[in-house]
Amino acid sequence: MNIYKYLLISILIINCLLTTSYSLAQNEVKIDSLLNQLKTAKADTNKVNILNSLAWKLRNNKPDKSFKYATLALSLSKRLKFKKGTATSYQHIGIFNKNKGNYRQALIYYFKFLKIVKEIGDKKAIAACFGNIGEVYMDLGNYVKAIQYHMKSLKVQEELENKIGVADCFNNIGIVYYYQGNYEKVIEYFLESLKIREELGDKKGIAGSLNNIGIFYKNQNKYEKAIEYYMKSLKISKELGDKLAIADNLNNIGVVYYMQRNDEKAIDYYLQSLKIKEELGDKEGIAESFANIGEFYKENSKLEKAVEYTIKSLNIHIAVETCGFFEYEINIRSIMLIDTFLYDLKLINRDKHILHTGRDNRLIIENLFKLISDNKEIIVRIPLIRSANDTDEDINDFLNLLKKIRGNIKEVNILPYHKFGIQKYKYLGRDKIPGFDTFQDKKLENILIRFKNNGINTKIVN
Secondary structure (H helix, E strand, O other): OEEEEOOOEEEEOOOOOOOOOOOOOOOOOOHHHHHHHHHHOOOOHHHHHHHHHHHHHOOOOOHHHHHHHHHHHHHHHHHHOOHHHHHHHHHHHHHHHHHOOOHHHHHHHHHHHHHHHHHHOOHHHHHHHHHHHHHHHHHOOOHHHHHHHHHHHHHHHHHOOOHHHHHHHHHHHHHHHHHHOOHHHHHHHHHHHHHHHHHHOOHHHHHHHHHHHHHHHHHOOOHHHHHHHHHHHHHHHHHHOOHHHHHHHHHHHHHHHHHOOOHHHHHHHHHHHHHHHHHHOOHHHHHHHHHHHHHHHHHOOOHHHHHHHHHHHHOOOOEEEEOOOOOOOOOHHHHHHOOEEEEEOOOOOHHHHHHHHOOOOHHHHHHHHHHHHOOOEEEEEEEEOOOOOOOHHHHHHHHHHHHHHHHHOOEEEEEEOOOOOHHHHHHOOOOOOOOOOOOOHHHHHHHHHHHHHOOOOEEEOO
16 A cells, blocks of 8 residues: 555555565464474474565564564575575565665665576566565656566566456556656556456455546546545445455545535545544554544644644654643643643742742642543653752652652652753853752762652652
């Protein structure tokens, strides 16, 4: 699957021509079974096949482990002079690098893979490798080379009379032309792909072609035609029970309704798509849906919800430093978007807090408990200043409060006063420099021990 991003996200279905012909029965053997076989396997070609099978099985969910097994397979196959095993290892390492976005490295390994399969005359693998290389060049934006290699793959597939492979090539060439903006060629190749798949009764392939044709018509502003093809694709995807394809179809239908300003239908289809992607645990797909929903709300002037969904689409962990002095209910929507609060507690004694900061601390402490009630991750920070908040009474006040909430906060950071910023006062022309002294290590250590003895996860942050 490739993603086309312009204003909203529509989803093109690309047929990835990955070959697994050298790793025997990879799609049939479970990972646990392979791991058990690996324990007793001798250092022979069978072990290479097992390692390559594991690399293939783990390529999406555990890519680092996949890379590890592919590397081990490569080392052993080279020692054994097992060319098929070496070729497959190169391919798997190429896949790893492509999925990581290391496109240049992916090409290096794909070309090594290609060299060996040419030497042994495996045309099926040659065709697949050409397709792999074409896909990487497309990711790099080198559409001329992408088409060249997909065309090479097409030629070999035709020689092999592999109709499914030919249909896949037509589809992938159409996608490259789509990115290139050559729309006459796009529809030509998409329709050729669809024709072959219909002849073969390849329902999954038919659904993919219909989806891609729908995107073509959407891009031509022929929205009714786009909906027609999306609906046909959706119908087949439902017949097949292909939830991922159903989610993609629903998303794409939502995009067209959005562009037609049919807001009610647009948000309905977006949310249907999101629900399925959440059920599947499809993180990339969930992010796509969040982005589209965020764009929808932005255009409808619902800015808070737009920000909420846009942030979710970016999958960013948000942390905020705060003194805690804010109106909770007014800021509730922003609070719900924040993952971690670095929450300053300067003093617990109300009168001393007013004396040193000019503000009452009741609101600060109330907000701390509200954040805990809303299950927010909290790191309490205590800026410790000599003669201001480091007396035994002050420390006891901190401990009495923190003992009540120690199970609800991640940790406590003690930030001892330092004089690193004094030079800045001089640069700013300010004569009045704070007269606080820094702490001796022994005193800080004693305070830290007191916190830890009370079961509070605490560290000193200088």
